[in-house]
Amino acid sequence: MVPSLSSSDNNGHVSSTPDTCSDNKVVPVSSIAAALAKPDESPYYIGFEKVRVDEYHNVSNPEGIIQLGLSENTLSLDLLKEWLNKNLNESLSQGSSDGLINVDKLAPYQQFDGIMELKKVMARFMSEVLGGGxxxxxxxxxxxxxGANPANEILCNCVADPGDAFLVPAPYYPGFNRDMKIRSTVELIPVPTLSSDNFIVTIEALNIAYDQAKKQGKNVKGLLFANPSNPVGNMFNKETLQNLLNFAKEKNIHIISDEIYAGSRYGDDKFISIAEVVYPESIEKDRVHIVYGLSKDLCIPGFRLGVVYSWNQDVLTASKKLTRFCSVPLPIQQILLSMLSDGKFIQDFMKTNQERLRKRYSIFVEGLEKLGLGYVKGSAGLYCWVNMGRLMSSQDEKGELELWDKLMNIAKISVTPGGACHCTEPGWFRCCFARLSVEDVCLTIERIKRIVESVKPKCCGCQCDRNRAK
Amino acid sequence: MVPSLSSSDNNGHVSSTPDTCSDNKVVPVSSIAAALAKPDESPYYIGFEKVRVDEYHNVSNPEGIIQLGLSENTLSLDLLKEWLNKNLNESLSQGSSDGLINVDKLAPYQQFDGIMELKKVMARFMSEVLGGGxxxxxxxxxxxxxGANPANEILCNCVADPGDAFLVPAPYYPGFNRDMKIRSTVELIPVPTLSSDNFIVTIEALNIAYDQAKKQGKNVKGLLFANPSNPVGNMFNKETLQNLLNFAKEKNIHIISDEIYAGSRYGDDKFISIAEVVYPESIEKDRVHIVYGLSKDLCIPGFRLGVVYSWNQDVLTASKKLTRFCSVPLPIQQILLSMLSDGKFIQDFMKTNQERLRKRYSIFVEGLEKLGLGYVKGSAGLYCWVNMGRLMSSQDEKGELELWDKLMNIAKISVTPGGACHCTEPGWFRCCFARLSVEDVCLTIERIKRIVESVKPKCCGCQCDRNRAK
Incomplete structure (x- = not known):
């Protein structure tokens, strides 16, 4: 049996040995398959399914559901298209003597963990984007x-044994549950954060969670977080990162820092990577691992390029061997090698893309403000973390799910409720804005307005939150 | 702790909790990482490393090691190159209104388990190649x-829990150990076959292995094999497949049939897929799963396209969710969609490629015959299963490894010894011939001859095997 898939995933349909089911002709599947074969119960995934069958399109389905649940950026695909049309053939002809496509660099086997030329330009790109140059x-x-999903899983495999646990400041990206748990079967322990702290985790909360886990006999192997934060959109400052590293040092655990949104900034703050605060002594670096990828910052999730970056030699050696299960196709590597080597394109793309993100974000939060809805001031990411608590009939999980349902079925917008991100304060929703045209951002605000206007103020008429929508 | 990585992989470097190693500042890694961080001891992988630093090239390194250890086919890259040069841009522009590259079909997220258009043409292609039309x-x-590696792993995850076992007719593909064991931690139980049976597994041997495993308390969940056989190169006939299915039915276990070489035929025999013998009743089909991919039959391992094909709905649902870790990039899917849709190209390619394989095979075995070396008559695959027992100083594992070393360091050819494939009869070697020009096949035979000629006959002078090299 596989330990620690969540109990709701794991009841019923338990595999049994042939000897014990000779009357039952159906061949048993594994515990993992039995759990995964069940329908997804998280609103995060239910939302995807709802959108899939009725997605909004300004012409072909104007009454459909607007997708704000998927963290994808389509704002700069025009730039990408232009580059590909100019450079695709050349990128696939590198090193050929006849100027034609160089099949010798595309078709054969290569080291599963990537070609060195691409690693070199990727390291340079990460120096710029994560390391500020x-x-x-x-x-x-x-x-x-x-892709970054296998990067997460591989690091999980390299750091934790089945049944071990990670501390994860919550709210956190719902996909971590799948990346880290469906096959690796580690436990993710949410460490609560507060809106009054801007959802930045405190060392006190980490200590409490760690001590509690130890008391319960859990083997905490690491601290996992996204920086920039997903779903909140803010970033750790240097002091916080230093404190997190000290905490990890004290407990002798690992740090996995998912920095996949580092280049998708729309605020003015400088991004600080965990790479900037690791001590020069190898012993500290050994516990630090970064996940990166191009899906968000270059708007190409369809290209599936993720990165494990580690200072730990054992983790690197093991990760390389595990890439036999997630190797990047050579044509993709060659295209990205050319693209990342094109300094002018990359610089222009990053600048323009960030400007476009900033514009969408501004229009979106302006709309929220007009509706009297709160949000956390974000710096990066493709989403905004919005407080819709005052639109809920009750300040609890039930009220949050009811509102999520109303947003989906009445307002026709799909968002991710905070509960799916293990947020302990009800009423927060992640709204991804980077797939929307300016017009569609305005339409989204209009649609949220339907819900705002349908909510009757319930309090005494004072100037509290509940009345600000009047 | 992860069960059943081989004991030689797993000793030393065991992870421990922070509490027990407060004096040891090095942060512990997982059992998987600790095992994988060690050097590979299998000659299969040592061979790759040796070739990597000193690979033969007819011009730049004529004294280097000829790679016969890698099952790769480069014989028809010219056809692939021609097709790509003609069709690449069109394949990536499908559905665009301006004739330019259609970035909307390449950049965004898609279902992780592949686009339906490609699944349709893949199903048709499999009908032709696996199902004979x-x-x-x-x-x-x-x-x-x-790629097919994650397809193997996913099926393993879906069928077996950690610690469960598969029966695997041996000799078997050394990569199964990595695909199925390094992360999934199932046990592969080799079921011995005999040269006198052409290395085709018998139901008797399966029953013995199954009973023995049960006695040892093992939970046998499936039967895993490659058809066409890797490393032997022959194929199961319909009767054998039917017997294997009956055996699986009787034990109520799964069958995973790796058919990745089905289109790489060089003999005259018709290939029979397990798909041809599954009963019409769903209950039988539920236990049968096929692994396929384009790495071998279309000579494009660099494109990384593998397939899980199953009749089991739970396995399908679970497999689809697990592809978040091994999703095929959209540009690759679009290129292969065009390629597989090009019926004339595919037909010509398969025909020409098979003719070229046949030619290489013929020259190679003709050379072996001249040297008086035995081999199993193959039908498919990119390799020949050669009996070099008479060149060994002793008829055991030690003698086999000594000969492997001589072949590597004196003859300068890298081959896979049978022991690495769990073959119980010493003296057999897998020799991959599909990366060699005709000249290089002849050079390979010349190099083997060096060893043949250095071997003094040791027996009495009778007409036994040992004297045939005189």
Whole structure:
């Protein structure tokens, strides 16, 4: 039996040995398959399914559901298209003597963990995006994976044994549950944060969670977080990162820092990578691992390029061997090698894309403000973390899910409720805005307005939150 | 702790909790990482490393090691190159209104398990290659993965829990150990076959292995094999497949049939897929799963396209969710969609490629015959299963490894010794011939001759095997 898939995933349909089911002709599947074969119960995934069958389109389905639940950026696909049309053939002809497509660099087997040329330009790109041009990243510490999901899983495999646990400041990205739990079967322990702290985790909360886990006999192996935060959109400052590293040092555990939104900034703050605060002594670096990828910052989730970056030699060696299960196809590597080597394109793309993100974000939060809805001031990411608590009939999980349902079925917008992100304060929703045209941002605000206007103020008429929508 | 990585992989470097190693500042890694961080001891992988630093090239390194250890086919890359040069841009512009590259079909997120258009043409292609044009494959049963390695692993995850076991007729593909064991931690139980049976497994041997495993308390969950056989190169006939299915039915276990070489035929025999013998009743089909992919039959391992094909709905649903870790990039899917839809190209390619394989095979075995070396008459695959027992100083594992070393360091050819494939009869070697020009096949035979000629006959002078090299 596989330990610690969540109990709701794991009841019923338990596999049994042939000997014990000779009357039952159906061949048993594994515990993992039995759990995964069940319908997803998280609103995060239910939302995807609802959108899939009725997605909004301004012409073909104007009454459909607007997708704010998927963290995808389509704002700069025009730039990507232009580059591909100009450079695709050349990128696939590198090194050929006849100027034609160089099949010798595309078709054969290669090291599963990526070609060194791409690792070199990826390290340079990470130095710029994660390190602000001042921190060096070493190509020898880069392992390429087919998307960031396997990068997360691989690090999980390398750091934790089945049944071990990670501390994860919550709210956190719902996908961590799948990346880290469906096959690796580690436990993710949410560490609560407060809106009054802007949802930034405190060392006190980490200590409490750690001590509690130890008391329960759990083997905490690491601290996992996204920086920039997903779903909140803010970033850790240097002091906080230093404190997190000290905490990890004290407990002798690992840190996995998911920095996949580092280049998707729309605020003015400087991003600080965990790479900037690791001590020069190898012993500290050994516990630090970064997940990166191009899905968000270059708007190409369809290209599936993820990165494990680690200072730990055992983790690197093991990660490389595990890429046999998630190796990046060579044509993709060659295209991205050319793209990342094109300094002018990359610089222009990042600048323009960030400007566009900033514009969408501004229009969206302006609309929220007009509706009297609160939000956390974000710096990066493709989403905004919105407080809709005052639109709920009750300040609890039930009220949150009811509102989520109303947003989906009345307002026709799909968002991610905070509960799906293990947020302990009800009423927060992640709204992804980077797939929307300016017009569709305005339409989204209009649709939320339907719900706002349908909510009758319930309090005494004072100037509290509940009355601000009047 | 993870069970059943081989004991030699797993000793030393055991992870421990922070509490027990407060004096040891090095942060512990997982059992998987600790095992994988050690050097590979299998000659299969040592061979790769040796070739990597000193690979033969007819011009730049004529004294280097000729790679016969890698099952790769480069014989028809010219056809692939021609097709790509003609069709690449069109394949990536499908559905665009301006004739330019259609970035909307390449950049965004898609279902992780593959686009339906590609599943449809893949099902048709499998009907041709695996089903001889008479068996239908259903696109709804196709799950696309980034190479066949994750397809193997996913099926393993879906069928077996950690610690469960598979019966695997041996000799078997050394990579199964990595695909099925390094992360899934199932046990592979080799079921011995005999040269006198052409290394085709018998039901008697399966029953003995099954009973023995049960006695040892093992939970046998499936039967895993490659058909066409890797490393032997022959194929199961219909009767054998029927017997294997009956055996699986009797024990109520799964069958995973790896058919990745089905289109790489060089003999005259018709290939019979397990799909051809599954009963019409769903209860039998539920236990049968096929692994396929384009790495071998279309000579494109660099494109990383694998397939899980199953009749079991739970396995399909679970497999689809697990493709979040091995999703095929959209540009690759679009290129292969165009390629597989190009019926004339595919037909010509398969025909020409098979002719070229046949030619290489013929020259190679002709050379072996001249040297007086035995081999199993193959039908498919990119390799020949050669008996070099008479060149060994002793008829055991030690003698086999000594000869492997001589072949590597004196003859300068890298081959896979049978021991690495769990073959119980010493003296057999897998020799991959599909990366060699005709000249290099002849050079390989010349190099083997060096060893043949250095071997003094040791027996009495009778007409036994040992004297045939005189």
């Amino acid at each position: 001042t921190i060096e990243f070493d190509p020898l510490q880069v392992v390429l994976t087919c | 008479t068996i239908e494959f259903d696109p709804l049963q196709v799950v696309l993965t980034c």
